[in-house]
Amino acid sequence: MDFQLQAIAEARHHHPFDYLGQHPAGQEWIIRAFLPQAAQVEVLTPTGWEPLSRMDAAGLFAIRRPAPLPQPYRLRWQAGGRQFEIYDPYSFPPSISDFELHLFGEGRLWEAYRMLGAHPREQAGVQGVRFAVWAPNAERVSVVGDFNDWDGRRHPMQVHGSSGVWELFIPELPDGTLYKFEIRNRATGAVLVKTDPYGAFFEHRPGTAARVYRSRHQWGDAEWLRQRAAWDWQHAPVNCYEVHLGSWQRGPDGRFLSYGKLAERLIPYAKEMGYTHLELMPVSEHPLDESWGYQVTGYYAPTSRYGEPDDFRAFVDQCHQAGLGVILDWVPGHFPKDDFALARFDGTALYEHEDPRLGEHQDWGTYIFNYGRNEVRNFLLANAHYWLEEFHVDGLRVDAVASMLYLDYSRQPGEWLPNRHGGRENLEAIDFLREMNIFVHERHPGALTIAEESTAWPMVSRPTYVGGLGFSMKWNMGWMNDTLSYMENDPIHRRYHQDMLTFSQVYAYTENFVLPLSHDEVVHGKRSLLDKMPGDAWRKFANLRLLFTYQATHPGKKLNFMGNEFAQGREWQVNSRLDWELLDRQWHAGMQRLSNDLNQLYRQEPALHALDFSADGFRWIDCHDADQSVLAYLRQDQHGDCVIVLLNFTPVPRPGYRVGVPKPGFYREIFNSDSAYYGGSNLGNGGGAAAEAQSWMGFPHSLSLTLPPLAGIVLKPQ
Structure with missing residues (x-):
């Protein structure tokens, strides 16, 4: 047996196109096919089918002819009592260009997903993949699947020189074909079976094979994308409803809703509730709920739990046509050690x-991407582009950014290596994040990148050009932690902790902040937001209404996790739906109405969103009344139009409470969290109050107000 045949038979051949297919042989031409299960093999010639001779016991068949056949040519063989016919895969030359390989090697092939993966296409007039x-x-890589009985000897791929990229066109494979890659390591000879890193669709768990997929979705959101490109997001309302698609609602049998059913239910709900965006916890394929x-x-596949990739495209499309943005959680910081995947x-x-x-x-039992390797960085950059380009999403919330920035993140001394300067900063990850942000903002105007970053970086x-990381916004974890810690105090003790609320103004404009009350705050024994609140049932609900009022009126864009809006009583559980039946109870229904009204107020009042990132949009009226646990502040827009916010963090009503205001006139009470409509005690100011010509707190005029217990009010000058 010659060494090439032996390498083919042992599934070790690095360049199968050098041996299989049609080649000159002296004055003749030889066609070789390796079909180990075949009993006999024929090739279609201009004069009909001609048999190939079996050359060895391993399954090599060959025929010599005086002239070459036009390529591609067809083979026919019999195996197991059945007859098969197909174009010979080795009669199609490789089609990946040297330019694509060059860009990929440099980490600059922004659409690497069009080169790598499985792509239905026509080649030499023949449909295939x-x-x-x-x-x-690898010493050898093969495509395996149902079409070849998962036999790695049948379809070995061709490597492109030193690029490490392997390619094979297999004709006449249908959409939906399951496949993986069988890889033989060059050094050890170990054989691995791996799913496609660039796979666009996967079989339903617990299966892990990728599926050949061809998108047929026709987009209808051109007007949304046009408006997004010109969107002044810094001065616009951004209010995200964070959702886990598998546990928002479920079918009556407890099964997941499809992307289509979610579109029917979730989009109208989020729209009616006044949110501007859905922020989806990761929809990229994952094996474990x-x-x-x-x-x-x-990384390149919406999870098959809820349907096909085009079903998710339709979901995003319908969001946009309803005026609702979609932000995806994106996880470039780590990946799991599952044997079938990237590890x-x-x-x-x-x-x-x-x-x-x-x-x-x-801590997490996961691997960290090698951001310094061009092809790995390209994998992630192309992935960001993929979701924005192929699925029209409006932004990426980047998970666990702090874990990427620091080499010693959650590590003890001796468990990490310093960078080349001796520091703890992950220089390669920093460069990657900057490159990603530059790329996203240049290629997708109006798209947002949001960092979940919990340190003082x-x-x-x-912007990167002034030394920043380049994100659009950052979660304000300090505000979240301080605020929840403050709210968990019994009101009688809050007078000693007023600085936990006022401190946020020290740094509120150092970043473009989002104020998050996310899924992380209602799991793992942290209790639901409602359950965090102190006191009896009435006080718990009043405190939560007050918390939401504070969030809605504090500078910064907003995010709330599903269930918060109607005061879900228990912690979130990924394997069960939210407790929607709670809306049959008055207090929960009132909380939902409050959430809706606050969302609408935030959107409709420019004073509450136009200068979220500027100190010009906020002014303390009184932050020193710790004895009564009251905060008073002013929010205003670029034109000086303002609203007045007063928050009473005790259950004691405050009649005759005087507060300074900037101008005379009548101040209408446009929101009161103590309204009976929300489940409150209905204490307030009878629609508003007129300013008096009495200077107070540095303002030329003042109001005498009644502050309801554990409540916030918002007033607007008429």
Whole structure:
């Protein structure tokens, strides 16, 4: 047996196109086909079918002819009592260009997902699927699937020189075909079966194979995208409803709702409630429900739990046509160790670092991407582009940014390696985040990037050209932690902790902040927001109404997790739906009405959103009344139009409470969280109050007001 045949038979051949297919042989031409299950093989010639001779016991068949056949040519064979006919895959030359490979090697192939993965296409007039995968340390890579009985000997791929990219066109494969890549490591000879890193669709869990997929969706959101490109988001209302699609609602049998059913129910609900955006917890494919989507194994595939990729495209399309944006949670900080996915992909640390001091999150049991490797950085940059380009999403909320920025994140001394300057900053990750933000904002005007970053890293949401990371916005974790800690205090003790509320103004404009009350605050024993509030049932609901009023009127864009809006009583559980039946109870229904009215107020009053990121939009009226636990402040827009906010954090009503205001006239009470409509005690100011010519707190005029207990009021000068 010659060495090439032996390599083919043992599934070790690096360049199968050098041997299989049609080749000159002296004055003749030889056609070789390796079909180990076949009993006999024929090739279609201009004069009909001609038989190939079996050359060895392993399954090599060959025929010599005086002249070459036009390519591609067809083979016919019999195996297991059945007859098969197909174009020979090895009669189609590789089609990936050197320019694509060059850009990929430099980390600049922004649409790498069009080169790598499985792509239905026509080649030489024949429909089929082109497969490509990056596995530079492989001796041999094959496409395996139902179509070849998952036999890695049948469809070995061709490598493109030193690029590490392997390619094979398999004709006449239908959409929906299941496939994986079988990889033989060059150094050890170990054989791995891996799913496609660029797979666009996956079989339903617990299966892990990718599916060949062809999108047929016709978009109808051109007007939305046009308006988004010109959107002045810094001065516009942004109010996100954070949703886990699998547990928002479910069918009567407890099964997941499809993307289509979610579109029918979730979009009208979020729109009616006054939110501007849905922020979806990760929809990228993941094997374990309990990971909430943060352990991603299919970065380029919407999860098949809820339907096909085009079903998700239709969901986003319908959101846009309803005037609702879509932001996705994106997880470039780590990936799981599942054997079938990215981990040790070609038998080596390919996507991750080899050294666990750089390449592993011990707390999470996951690997860290090697951001310094061009092809890995390209994988992630192209992935960001993919969701924005192919699914028209309006932004990416980047998970766990702090874990990317610091080499010593959640590590003890000796468990991490310093950077080349001896510091703790992950320089490669910083460069990646900056490059990602520049790319997104240049290619997708109006799209947002939002950092979940919990440290004091400077200028996260400042442009890269002034030294920032380039994010549009950053979650204000300090505000969230301080506010919830304050609210958990019994009101009698709050007078000693007023600084937990006032401190936010010290740094409120150092970043473009989002105020998050997210899923992380209502899991793992932290209790629901309602259950965090102190006191009896009435006080719990009043406190929560007050918290939402404070969030809505404090500078910064807004985010609330599903269930918060109607005071879900228990912690969120990923495997069950929200307790929608609570809306049959007056207090929960009142909380939902309050959430709706606050959302509408935030959207309709420019004073509450136009200068969210500027100190010009906020002015303390009184932040010193700690003894009565009252805050009073003014919010205003670019034109000086303002609203007055007063918050009473005790259950004691405050009649005759005097507060300074900037101008004379009547101040209408446009919101009161103590309204009976929301479940409150209905104490207020009879529609408003007239300013008196009495200076107070540095203002030329003042109001005498009644502050309801555990409540916030908003007044607007007429």
